Amino acid sequence: MLKKLQILSGAARYDASCSSSGSKREGPASGIGNTSNSGICHSWADDGRCISLLKLLLSNDCQYDCAYCVNRSSNVVERASFTAREVVDLTLDFYRRNYIEGLFLSSAVMGSPDQTMERMVRVAETLRTEEQFGGYIHLKIIPGSSSELVRKAGLYADRISVNIELPSQASLERLAPQKHKEAILAPMALIGREIASSLVERKTSRHAPRFAPAGQSTQMIIGASPENDFQILRLSQGLYKKMQLKRVYYSAYMPVSDDNRLPVLAAPPLLREHRLYQADWLLRFYGFSAEEILSDDAPNLDESFDPKSAWALRHPEFFPVEINRADYGTLLRVPGIGVTSAKRIIAARRFSAITPEGMKKIGVVMKRAKYFITCSGRSFEKNDRPAALLRQQLLLGESPAPARSTQLVIPGIFS
Amino acid sequence: MNRYLYDGTADGLLSAIAWILEEEPDPEQVALAERQDTLFEDGFFLATDAIQAEDLFFRLRQQAPDAAHTLYSFMLAEKEGMESSLLHYIALAFIHGDKVNGYLTHPAVRDIVAVAKKAGRELHRMKGLLRFEKLRDGAYFAKMEPDHNIIHPLAYHFRSRLRAQHWFLYDLRRRTAARWNQGTLQFGTIEQFTAPALSDDEKKVQALWQTFFKTIAIPDRKNPRLQKSNMPMKYWKYLTEKQGE
The missing domain is CATH 3.20.20 (TIM Barrel)
Structure with missing residues (x-):
């Protein structure tokens, strides 16, 4: 047994x-x-x-x-x-x-x-x-x-x-x-x-x-076949919309075979799997569509940024978002604000306007969010930085310290 | 600022709060603390009234069920030194109803909600991490040492889950126990504890579970840090799958 x-x-x-x-x-x-x-x-x-x-x-x-x-x-x-x-x-x-x-x-x-x-x-x-x-x-x-x-x-x-x-x-x-x-x-x-x-x-x-x-x-298995992330995300989107699926799981291909039809990978594509899960969350809980996240010109997810930050960097016209006035859907599009903190912001501002201090208490990841928001008209950082500079700052933080390696977490382990 | 004292019991705390809400025009300006029985203690002592305490909880449950739930979880934490925050929180809950839990920019609300969340989180965690062992007489027995006093809600959870079996929960830290047998749930304390004998097949089932636990992990994805952050080491002591590591 x-x-x-x-x-x-x-x-x-x-x-x-x-x-x-x-x-x-x-x-x-x-x-x-x-x-x-x-x-x-x-x-x-x-x-x-x-x-x-x-x-x-x-x-x-x-x-x-x-x-x-x-x-x-x-x-x-x-x-x-x-x-x-x-x-x-x-x-x-x-x-x-x-x-x-x-x-x-x-x-x-x-x-x-x-x-x-x-x-x-x-x-x-x-x-x-x-x-x-x-x-x-x-x-x-x-x-x-x-x-x-x-x-x-x-x-x-x-x-x-x-x-x-x-x-x-x-x-x-x-x-x-x-x-x-x-x-x-x-x-x-x-x-x-x-x-x-x-x-x-x-x-x-x-x-x-x-x-x-x-x-x-x-x-579905990721990395055993040549499809790009855009194809995969569109497939998932179709499954959620047309087939009413609850979840699509992605599993990084683990080399369990030396079959010559399969690619030889140095390591399983865990980061790619992680990015796909993040994009999947954007589809299900953040009101994004696959076409907003990726396109035929850029069909793969950026490995150094999460897909929401990547979207924000491509759409400077959407920002800054005013925390005390923006609706739920708009708040959700700000990097560093998730479903929980967006709901908390809405609940808290019924009592009083949210101050920069209050943002931290609510649990917003200010490290990312500060480039994209204003609080009662006040901005945290210069919002008119050129995209290239912003990219660099998001990646490295304020100090020119090297980027920390990312801890991979499988989303959904709590659900 | 008026300062009040109570006797340190849960009933005493709630009845003191009920009294203050009744008598004080602005509870935000009132402090409440446990009586220490030192000679020069400053404050007015409020006697415990269990009926008033219960009444307060029922009224709160009617007007703000979410806040009553937060209060319940907060009490599981047995936290000392937060009486004033709790007083201010309950005062706000009677004004704003269930919306009060969104008032996270208020320090009292934030502190009470944070403590309640933590207790609730441990309760949810223990529902998964508790391990029963089968005893020789066919009953199931589980030991734990949780940070919060969660034995009551935990027992209610297993009452509906493991209805048809006879089981015990034992909290070693507080020496309290719960017992479910043939449709009745009892709570009590255990002063003297001797480990009961296990049933003959218990070790076999445990070995099967340990095997499953080992093989279900994908070796290429080993990640002990993630494992520890999801399942802190303080819980490993009674986990069947973590014995002998």
């Missing part, structure tokens, strides 16, 4: 999603477990990422041969599979000791997609019906499985996800020849429709079944 767990959790670690939020369930009276809207992290692994779900593959014995994947059939690794009972017992044992918030189950393709999907759904079904488990369940959908199984998965799980894997059809054909774009997008669209109709039904009856109440997410 120990060995199996080692193989099948090790194989699952490249799945980035670990969120346990967005779903609230009381749980059955006689069983165990509930979920809360905020989600709970239970531990943090040695790579600093949070652990909230027991992340497992049901099996790593794969029929497919995707170039970027550790579990591809041509790779020589130890293979193992869990039985449904083993996963159920492990989940319950861990949950009772408060190690985890629930289960994240994915799998390699054993036999056909339908056979695999059926075995995964059976695990969730056993947990929910036999064991009265009320905790969080995240199921991965195997591309190409039948819509009947996708529907069933959505009824048992809190979140379901189909991995888009690579940002374009061409890359998919080259690196994952057995996976097809349609097989990925069709279940996504189906899930989107089911979630929407379940929400409508629940408005008229609270006993109507819930379909994937925490929504759907997806994941």
Whole structure:
């Protein structure tokens, strides 16, 4: 059992999603477990990422041969599979000791997609019906499985996800020849429709079944294929707008294969992944569009600046912003002001005009914001600096000290 | 500036605040502190009245539920020396309602909200970091040493989560305990503590969890600093996955 767990959790670690939020369930009276809207992290692994779900593959014995994947059939690794009972017992044992918030189950393709999907759904079904488990369940959908199984998965799980894997059809054909774009997008669209109709039904009856109440997410690999950041961001934007996805996860390509279809990277593109997450946040919470962040002329994110500062530097006409008058949407566009501080500014100025002192108390990152704001008409820095000088100052700070290396943080570890 | 004293209990604090809000025209100009029983202490002592204390909390909950929640979290922190700030905060809450928490440029509001936030953060963290061990008689037992006195809200969380099992929480720092068994939740203190015997399969499950914890990290992305900032080392003592490191 120990060995199996080692193989099948090790194989699952490249799945980035670990969120346990967005779903609230009381749980059955006689069983165990509930979920809360905020989600709970239970531990943090040695790579600093949070652990909230027991992340497992049901099996790593794969029929497919995707170039970027550790579990591809041509790779020589130890293979193992869990039985449904083993996963159920492990989940319950861990949950009772408060190690985890629930289960994240994915799998390699054993036999056909339908056979695999059926075995995964059976695990969730056993947990929910036999064991009265009320905790969080995240199921991965195997591309190409039948819509009947996708529907069933959505009824048992809190979140379901189909991995888009690579940002374009061409890359998919080259690196994952057995996976097809349609097989990925069709279940996504189906899930989107089911979630929407379940929400409508629940408005008229609270006993109507819930379909994937925490929504759907997806994941793509960054740096294994030649797409630029602009293509990736436009794809994400489409997924958020057209498919109503809750999250798109980006995972920097880790060299797990010496396949000659793959680029040779000196190190995994962690900074690029970080910048993409920042841009993703701008799409979801800051009212930016992909076309504002990047363009065909500059299709990649600046590595030395966060995307919001980069946007601000390109748009001097937008600034300075008056803190005591600007609306929420405008405040959000100021570098150094995030969702929290923008809301705090709005709440605080109901009482009195905000002073420069007050800005710090509120938690605005003045190091960046001071170049872009005025406070009751007073500016902090000369706002009419040429862009090149401003760039340099933002990068280096006031003193000509060398720029500190950036600590990489995966956004969303708290969500 | 008028100065008042109370006996140092939570009820005493709230009933003193209720009295001051009733009698003093401008609470902003009033100071409140705990009685130290020194000979020349300056200030007027207000006796504790548990009914007045409760009444104040209920009125606050009606007029400003968010502020009442902040007050609750603040009390978990058992912070000394902030009585005057709390008095000013509650006075403002009765004037502005729930909007008071946005008045972060006011020093009293900022201090009270900051302390309450910190307590709330530790409560949320402990909901994740608490570890139960299965005992020989089938009950589950968890130890902790939190900075804030969070055992009550924590027990309410596990009451709805682990409904069907018999469990104990034990706060070693305060020697307080909570027990949930067959639908009843009890709180008490433990003076003498002896470690109970673990069930036979407990070590096996712990070994499985330790294995999972090790393998789920991506070796190429090792980042101990980030791990420590998310999960401060003061909590490692009782973490199953951090034993023997």
